Amino acid sequence: MIIVKNTVKITKGEAHKLTDRFQQTGLIDSFPGFIDLDVLINRKEGDTDEVIISTRWETFEDFSRWLGSDEFRQKHKHGKKQPDFIQSSVITTYDVAVSRKSIVQKENVS
Ligand code: HEM
Secondary structure, three states, rough: OOOEEEEEEEEOOOHHHHHHHHHOOOOOOOOOOOOEEEEEEOOOOOOOOEEEHHHEEHHHHHHHHHHHHHHHHHHOOOOOOOOOOEEEEEEEEEEOOOHHHHOOOOOOOO
16 A cells, blocks of 8 residues: 655645645546545645645555546646646655554444
């Protein structure tokens, strides 16, 4: 299992402009090998905030296939002309060495 994070530097106070775009189901959600994603905000001191899109995949090959897919292209059509509030973007890939979850039984809320 791997985690790939896209760390995006955003103009202070404008993180919601990016995070809002992730509220709805997109094209990644049914892509083979995709497990889940979190969109995180780091409200930093200074004049930028950080939004981290953290995605979890079965294998690096699955992520690579998505990166080369029409599904990725369709959601990144902005190409080189990215939205004004995005200042920079850094991609980091991690192997998941250990993963643990709570063993407390959660109540079934249906
Ligand atoms: C320069 C690089 C990138 C920039 C500036 C960027 C920015 C964006 C933006 C603005 C959207 C929203 C599109 C919309 O309005 O629907 C988006 C979608 C997305 N981005 Fe990126 N992105 C970049 C590369 C990546 C990479 C390498 C990843 C891998 C972690 C990633 C993960 C995602 C995901 C998961 C979505 C949602 C796709 C979906 O819902 O199907 N992005 N990105």
